[in-house]
Amino acid sequence: MKLSRRQFIGGTAAAAAGAALFNFNLLTKSVTAADDSLEEMKTFRNVCPRNCYDTCGQISYVQNGILKKVEGDPKHGYTNGKLCLKGYTYTRRVYSPDRVKYPMKQTPRGSGNWTRISWDEAMDTIAKKILELKSRYGSTLPICFNKYSGNFGIVHYGAEGTMSSIGYTTRALGTPCWPAGIDAQTYDFGTLYSNDPEDMVNAKYLILWGQNAAWTAIHTLPFINKARERGAKLVVIDPVLTSTASKADLYIQINSSTDGALALGMARYILDNNWVDWDYARNNSVGFDEWVDYLKTNITLDWASEKTGVPQDIIREIAREYATTKPASMWVGYGMQRHINGGQNVRIIDALGVMTGNVGKSGGGVNYGHLETWGFSYNAMVNPAPKGSKGFIGPDGKEGDRNINMNNFAHDVMAQNDPPVKMLWLACRNPGSQDPDTNAIEKMFAAMEFVVTVDSFFNKTVQMSDIVLPATTHFEDWDVMASYWHYWIGINQRAIDPLYESKSDVEIAMLLSEKMNALEPGSCTFPTSGTPEEWAAKEFNPGIHSLLGISDYRELIEGPRKAKMTPASWADGKFRTPSKKIEIHSDLAEKNGLPALPVWVEDMKAPEKYPIRLFTPHPQHGLHSQFQNLDWMMTANPEPKVEIHPVLAAKYGISEGDKVKIYNDLGSIIVKAHLTRTTSPEVIVSYEAWYKDSNFNVNYTLKATPSDMGKQATGNNGVAFHDNFVTIEKA
């Protein structure tokens, strides 16, 4: 039977209501009162594994093997027993009729003609393709792997392990998210390492720089509010008047991508008034006086005000307050580094923190994120290549994987010819909707011989795949999760059995290994045994044990633990740069072709033809392409919009609710207008998301322009997502 995608989903939804084991009817309680007639409710500990600051501790409520509801874990000291709106929708994800339930194949790719196949057939097809490519090209390099942040559970690094166990492959390397800021802090401090966010209660002054906590890290708000109750002032600097900015004592609508200029203006004024913490800066850093000279000769308040659009008296006000109200905390968001000068802007803000002595202090810090609690074993990730594997000879002469740029994925896949890329394996990743230049991505997928995707939903990437393998949700798996923001670590228990025929990345790897070795003995090194709990247990090591003060992972079943670290990062003054000091002057940056000092680097100017900047920030109702497709979210937020300032809208004859075509040379999208003065007349805003049964995708107009930094610590520069210029018309 040939079905279109829509029919397929509709058909299975109807079937689920009648025949399937699990559906919403089983879940729905009587709406008037809780139904107590069933087996006693069991609870399990889980951790939300999404790419999110908050990485919430969760308690799942399970009755008769069915997930009844999900709440926050009160033993988690940062998320404190509460979830964000996304966290409360999980039953709709787990029991969604739209879930990928079985291994399925699509013939031909992109047709929507899906047929259910057995796990054995899926593994047989995949293993034979891998072996055929290997014999055709003499290596497994034609197989390209792309995984990022769909599930940040540590056991999910088994997806990488799948690849390393079949040989050397082509790998999408990098992170689209935050690399420019990571490199900035790597040049300055040696790595990224933020204060405990709970320590923000001790701040006397707070600057949220391009950070929208209300949508992306809502559990930090109570700590910020506590600081405010104690008298701290909250300043939010953002081109968009976000929900967070709406709460600020002072909101500054800065000219996009000029954050460094504002920080330089502040620095100059602080210098002129001698509010500099000379002792801290000179004792802890190298190159500080060199930067002071730069400030004196190159920076004026006039210039800073002109660049940023921020009046001079406001620059003076925040400079004075930031430098004299101690400790003062800054939180640098990820949006502000998604520019061609984004990393450099973060370096300048870092220097501002150093000059005022706010680094290494409780209640202070230039806070961006950290990876201090991620010292797991990565046992599932590390497998030796099978004997005789041929790899790619890198510039250092070493044989290994062939790394290509995750942030220019479509281009880099197509550019390989020795050997070419013929097969893609995607896990925890949806480039079909999340990568820049969607048209190029679609073309590249079409050029492949074979595409395998592991996922839970028929998203854009799955729609372009030959085989989809059904992924478990985190309630169906054992795992362990850390956060890149707070200091807590939690164990994730299997609360319910895997639904339908879904499997975790590690279980898939074990199956593939069995099949490959049956077809060609010795062709895959991935272990073929281990229970999900055993795999999670193997991620623990003495370092993690001592960081958490436990001797066995099972102690985490009693509650998540907070890492034993000081509330202030860098409190010991032991920086991890080559000089072991803060490097205001960074030789490493210079060696990498960047300015050695945190000096101003020009922002990208709008081309004449496309004078409007299109921002596509993180949405409120989803995390990238996750959550928004769920029925509860579709009720809460049924359709995408573009926020347009009334003055700009009038210029283009656009009224509230009109359909607007947004376009440039790369592509176009059509979306409904919402007129609002929360954005400026130069910037329109449309939040990235994957809506159910919709082709809406902000990335059709987005060029894969690299940001200035990222290569040093993450392998590749980031994407300047927010340097995207378009024009609009009434559609």
Add this chain to the structure above:
Amino acid sequence: MTKQLGFLHNSEKCVGCQGCEMACKNEYQTDAAPRWRQVFQLREEDYSLPTRMFFSMACNHCANPECLRVCPVKAYTKREDGIVVHDHDRCIGCRLCLMACPYDRPQFNPAQKKVEKCNLCYQRIDKGEKPACVAACIPEALQLVEINEALDQRMGVLKTLPGLPSPDITQPAIRFIGPKQGKQIRRD
């Protein structure tokens, strides 16, 4: 009636996150369409500065509940503590209450062809717990309160917000604290 329970919503603290709305759905595993609790955005033009401002509203457990008055099968009752309870089993789905309620709070469930609404988590309240929405609100913008003279005399407590129907119609058991706006440096 000895007391009147209700909600106090603080727009100064609320960030419009819709956590309360989803926590309610999570607690009762409702179908997609009915929104027992709903977060609304206040109109920019009603305030001096354009800001993202919100309020969250479920059933207001009115002192003078129109829903109860018009319901032909007596599906609505008002408890001693003021909670207006809707009995889903009695409901025949005639939707008269939908028309009567000035706040659109009885929600029609098209799949079940019946009405459902917030019952103020009375089963949780009877156990001494907070309503699910109140328990979920991260900035503590939403509170369960007793509506009384003392509350109405507190500084900043409002009986209505711009754009809402007059509270005289049903005397809703909800009070508001209006949004506070900071200083803005704008580009327009």
